[in-house]
Amino acid sequence: MIETARLRLRQWQTEDYAPCAAMSTNPQVMEYFPKQLTRAESDAMIDKMKSIIEMQGWGLWAVELKHNQQFIGFVGLHDQPTQFSFSPCVEIGWRLDHAYWGKGYGYEAANAALDFAFNHLQLEKVVSFTTLDNLRSQVLMQRLGMGKVAEFQHPTLSKDHPLSWHILYEIRQSDRIK
Template sequence: MQLQTPRLILRQWQDSDTTPFIQMCADDEVMRYFPKKLDTSEATAFLQRIRSDIEKRGWGLFAVELKATGEFIGFIGLHVHPAEFELADAPEIGWRLLPKYWQQGYATEGAKAVLKYAFRNLRLDKVISFTACLNTPSERVMQRIGMQKLREFDHPRVPSDHPLNKHVLYEIRRSDYLHIPFC
């Protein structure tokens, strides 16, 4: 399974993605809105779960490469949370890019392609997204792709006194998505 945009290819992971993925998960800038960076073993285990999810479902958090150069730039896609997680009623759309690819519209471009696939191919009823309230760049991407803010909440896996505990939840429903001009 592969999704393409004018500048990006969203695809299954390749072995050559492993090193830049591990570096991305250990990068201070990339991980500043997460409770902690991932060490090599944690990042490797996370990548294995991502790959396994795609193999099982046919979709998930896709590796993203630039069409022009074939460079790995991060991931964009859908993630299903465990049933015990409060927000498990819909897949979450998410993205994580290497810093040198920020502020170039790649997250928005890739996320639009993922939403199109989610609603037109998978026929999902809704997609959610959430991030730390401090992560305004990701929140802006949510807004650009047509998502609506539902509420703020305390993340159950982040200590209540941690600065990243407060999160913001967005969603988009298929019925609303189909009325957005870019879809």
Template sequence: MLRAWKPSDLEPFAELNADREGMAYFPAPLDRVASDALADRISATIAGEGWGWWAVELASTGAFIGFTGLSRTTFDASFTPAVEVGWRLARSAWGHGYATEAATAAVGFGFEVLGLTEIVSFTVVGNLRSRAVMERLGMVHDPREDFDHPRLPVGHALRRHVLYRLARESG
């Protein structure tokens, strides 16, 4: 279930962001202060735009397991401006199809409610789990648009990213 964020999400979100394995494709895990600040920015975006990175809750238990949603890219690249679909789930939620299910709902919102003509997604080259989710969403890898993430320094192991695209006609 995608929903607005609640104060009770902060603790499990901080645990998710502090998990080294779960954050392996990000520059570094986040401490509690940085995690709370990120949650505040996410909530502010949803309040201002009406959409963003929604909290993901298991319908069966009500447990917070991460976020999924849409975001405007905030850096310059050959494919920007763009809206991306993305996700970050706790390791305990991996392998159950939750990322694909939630991202499918977010993509539907983007096309049907926001009227987007294209949604992108990107990740580090070696993030095969996220790439598999992108492919299950029907997204297509566009190797001509693979890029070095401008927020990571030259030589950083995570700098090279792959770009996937999904056009409204395909969704």
């Protein structure tokens, strides 16, 4: 478990399934993802994230508010060994419920995840990527100190898909020390 001033990044719990499924059907939250998720797809995603954390001790953690244990989304690290031209790499990612946008929670949780990546896992570099139009995520990447590296077509989306073009950011451990 990772704690910040206001948040707890932790393993997934049974109580997280319903609010995560609701978040995964919100058109605002899912605007830059290929599709909204069904309840079964959301549950399967959580099962996979939970299993990865159990196996390696880190991953995409559920995020809750410390003061009331309210689930607000997920933030964390995901190993990308082969999928991309820039693999192997570790990606930092996030998805917060719309009600919690604009409060600094994404930055707070992602910053804690980067601290974990560099101080605990001793990674040299962490990447993040999003669609070209997802300016909110790009602003967060920049605020975290990440720099733009390249644009690329996502390998799992068809070339004519409206979300196929992505932008890649990265941050190195040495960038965090400055």
